[in-house]
Amino acid sequence: MKEVKLFHGPNHPGMHGNFSVHLTVDGDTVKKAKPNPGMLHRGFEKLMERRLWLNNIALIPRVCVPEPDLNEAVYSMAVEKIQNLEIPERAKYIRVLMMELARISVHMMSIGGIGGPTGVYTAPNWALADRDLILDIFEKITGHRVYHMYIVPGGVRQDIDEKTFRFIENTIRDIEKRLKDYKEIIFESPIIHKRLKGTAPLTKEQALNWGVTGPGLRSTGEKYDVRKQFPYFVYDKLDFDIPVADKSDAFTRLYLKYLEVKQSIKIIKQVINKIPKGKVRLKLTGTALKWKIKKGEAYGKVESSRGEFGYYVVSDGGRSPYRVQVRGASYPQGLYGIEAGLPETRLEDVAIWLDTMGVCAPEIDR
Amino acid sequence: MNQNEIIKKIENEFNIDKKDIKKIDSKQFKAFIKNSQIIDFLTYLKNIGFWQLSLITAVDWVDDNKFEIVYNLVSWELEQNILVKTDISRKNPKITSVINIWPAAKYYEWDVNEYFGIDFIGNPNNGKELFLENWDGPPPMRKDFDPLKYSKNKFPEKDYKNFKMKKQSEVIE
Amino acid sequence: MNTKELIEKIKNIVRGHSLYMLHYCTGCGAIELPPTMTSRFDMERLGIAPMATPRQADILLITGYLSKKTLRRVIYTYEQMQSPKWVVGFGSCTINGGIYYDSYSTINRLDLYLPVDLYIAGCMPRPEAIINGFKKLISMIEKGDAKGWEHYIENKKWYKKNQKKALGNSLYTTR
Numbered sequence: 001m002k003e004v005k006l007f008h009g010p011n012h013p014g015m016h017g018n019f020s021v022h023l024t025v026d027g028d029t030v031k032k033a034k035p036n037p038g039m040l041h042r043g044f045e046k047l048m049e050r051r052l053w054l055n056n057i058a059l060i061p062r063v064c065v066p067e068p069d070l071n072e073a074v075y076s077m078a079v080e081k082i083q084n085l086e087i088p089e090r091a092k093y094i095r096v097l098m099m100e101l102a103r104i105s106v107h108m109m110s111i112g113g114i115g116g117p118t119g120v121y122t123a124p125n126w127a128l129a130d131r132d133l134i135l136d137i138f139e140k141i142t143g144h145r146v147y148h149m150y151i152v153p154g155g156v157r158q159d160i161d162e163k164t165f166r167f168i169e170n171t172i173r174d175i176e177k178r179l180k181d182y183k184e185i186i187f188e189s190p191i192i193h194k195r196l197k198g199t200a201p202l203t204k205e206q207a208l209n210w211g212v213t214g215p216g217l218r219s220t221g222e223k224y225d226v227r228k229q230f231p232y233f234v235y236d237k238l239d240f241d242i243p244v245a246d247k248s249d250a251f252t253r254l255y256l257k258y259l260e261v262k263q264s265i266k267i268i269k270q271v272i273n274k275i276p277k278g279k280v281r282l283k284l285t286g287t288a289l290k291w292k293i294k295k296g297e298a299y300g301k302v303e304s305s306r307g308e309f310g311y312y313v314v315s316d317g318g319r320s321p322y323r324v325q326v327r328g329a330s331y332p333q334g335l336y337g338i339e340a341g342l343p344e345t346r347l348e349d350v351a352i353w354l355d356t357m358g359v360c361a362p363e364i365d366r
Numbered sequence: 367m368n369q370n371e372i373i374k375k376i377e378n379e380f381n382i383d384k385k386d387i388k389k390i391d392s393k394q395f396k397a398f399i400k401n402s403q404i405i406d407f408l409t410y411l412k413n414i415g416f417w418q419l420s421l422i423t424a425v426d427w428v429d430d431n432k433f434e435i436v437y438n439l440v441s442w443e444l445e446q447n448i449l450v451k452t453d454i455s456r457k458n459p460k461i462t463s464v465i466n467i468w469p470a471a472k473y474y475e476w477d478v479n480e481y482f483g484i485d486f487i488g489n490p491n492n493g494k495e496l497f498l499e500n501w502d503g504p505p506p507m508r509k510d511f512d513p514l515k516y517s518k519n520k521f522p523e524k525d526y527k528n529f530k531m532k533k534q535s536e537v538i539e
Numbered sequence: 540m541n542t543k544e545l546i547e548k549i550k551n552i553v554r555g556h557s558l559y560m561l562h563y564c565t566g567c568g569a570i571e572l573p574p575t576m577t578s579r580f581d582m583e584r585l586g587i588a589p590m591a592t593p594r595q596a597d598i599l600l601i602t603g604y605l606s607k608k609t610l611r612r613v614i615y616t617y618e619q620m621q622s623p624k625w626v627v628g629f630g631s632c633t634i635n636g637g638i639y640y641d642s643y644s645t646i647n648r649l650d651l652y653l654p655v656d657l658y659i660a661g662c663m664p665r666p667e668a669i670i671n672g673f674k675k676l677i678s679m680i681e682k683g684d685a686k687g688w689e690h691y692i693e694n695k696k697w698y699k700k701n702q703k704k705a706l707g708n709s710l711y712t713t714r
Contacts, residue, residue, distance in 0.1 A: 208418075
């Protein structure tokens with residue numbers, strides 16, 4: 001049979017974000033695949049060199065659009081490592097609270113996002129309505145639903161009072177009651193079983209060769225997580241578990257995200273009980289216009305919902321950064337994984353492969 | 367093994383000077399290697415446990431007339447993170463590719479080649495375009511390229527000097 | 540009024556109440572579209588629903604900034620849609636460049652390249668602001684005020700000159 005070239009292009013109802021793949025197809029099977037990134041390129045690394053150290057907090061949340069809190073936390077971690085700052089205890093607990101709330105909201109969007117490629121439109125209507133309750137919590141703490149600009153080098157910007165903590169507890173209790181229904185409607189439905197079980201498999205050697213981290217590596221059996229191996233903020237004092245699976249295909253990768261939501265709810269309840277009193281922000285020397293950092297470099301990293309996310313910051317003693325490089329968490333599976341892992345799948349399963357492996361376009365292009 | 371034992375082992379087995387290895391944190395340290403020894407050092411590190419390549423990046427030091435290339439390796443069992451740095455000249459930038467050790471390094475090196483203009487000997491994608499399309503200027507991440515001037519030249523801005531409010535029936539200019 | 544004007548008036552009222560929106564997320568403002576389409580701030584009660592192909596859609600929604608590579612594909616998509624069609628600019632990056640004003644890869648003004656009917660302000664706009672903007676667009680269509688597609692056909696040379704200055708001479712070739 002002749003081979004046909006197709007564009008699985010940016011305008012597709014099953015695609016999350018603006019990303020395209022060039023496929024060569026023979027009948028119904030894919031023979032060759034080539035990624036085509038760059039549609040969301042804004043030149044972030046060049047823009048960050050032209051602004052002051054504290055001005056960059058207003059620009060940085062837009063690098064990874066579904067989970068904007070991670071970018072601010074990693075930038076602050078790298079700057080504090082170069083300058084050797086020690087932040088107060090209450091600020092560390094509040095940072096853990098914001099990161100776990102962001103993790104719950106991104107996993108809800110992933111569970112709801114399975115509706116586009118498969119056609120089960122009950123899932124987005126339920127999951128996105130529950131995610132909106134968490135955006136209400138963000139609005140009470142910081143004032144904006146999506147881009148917060150709340151975590152700065154030196155602590156956080158404002159304190160949280162007692163009334164807001166009661167509101168957070170009530171909302172988390174409501175979400176936990178509804179999680180049982182998700183298992184019946186989504187994870188035991190016969191359409192999801194037939195489409196997702198057995199498609200897009202991933203072996204352990206492939207995952208270790210490409211450099212995949214996060215839920216993709218944990219679903220093949222290796223128990224590696226940045227929060228346990230390289231602990232940051234106060235994760236070494238909290239008690240939580242890491243779910244692992246045996247064999248990796250599209251269904252187990254989606255089910256792991258549901259189990260991680262339950263662990264995040266457990267962490268939030270411990271944080272609200274154990275948080276100490278005190279200040280939340282260090283006083284910087286001088287004003288924001290004249291704040292300078294020592295010479296040096298550092299690499300800060302956290303655990304995002306797709307893997308290891310890091311920033312490499314270089315400073316030469318001036319008022320702006322000299323060089324910043326962003327390491328997106330889906331860089332290995334979005335560029336090399338498509339070229340080596342997508343051949344020999346069927347044409348209708350390409351959208352499910354891209355959705356459950358966790359390819360997020362803005363953090364590859366930056 | 368804790369961090370001091372790992373640093374001593376690398377210093378003894380590879381004959382590196384004490385002032386070329388420095389600690390950043392309790393789980394991170396950096397090392398400076400000469401250009402000719404880089405492939406042997408990276409193969410040695412992969413064999414003792416640093417099996418994951420996280421990042422390849424470059425820094426442009428315009429005043430000292432050199433580029434600096436940084437490799438970032440992670441070991442999950444030993445729980446350590448190492449940054450390996452090396453220098454090349456700015457006039458004719460060339461370095462050997464690591465694609466035989468880690469096959470996934472193809473796309474990290476293509477990224478650095480497109481934004482800085484550095485040649486990686488052995489990589490089949492030198493000079494082709496990945497993120498930009500039909501680009502007509504110098505490599506954009508070098509320090510002597512001004513993005514504000516380029517943007518004002520090619521994409522005209524909104525003119526606020528002769529601005530007046532429009533009536534409701536005039537919808538488009 | 541005679542029959543021709545009466546038929547035109549009825550056509551405008553019917554057009555405004557069943558609009559199909561093209562499902563194409565071009566920029567970072569698209570993160571507030573899924574909450575608008577699903578069950579909390581339901582958009583389908585105004586008659587607006589998402590549609591997969593450009594040949595059957597009426598509204599093209601430009602959510603946020605446009606890089607050079609996406610601009611080539613958006614122009615190709617706009618010329619495939621059938622009239623009557625409308626373009627809505629979303630966020631402050633379409634008005635004057637926004638927070639990326641000094642970037643070498645994003646455009647600064649949208650209405651030099653495509654005819655825009657309505658702007659919605661914010662960075663990014665909330666779902667209540669999106670529904671408010673759509674209600675204004677529906678009332679503009681019923682009165683007969685929104686005629687962007689005819690402006691594009693009459694001034695085609697001016698639009699093509701602006702597009703070639705930003706993209707170079709190759710308007711339709713991709714890799």
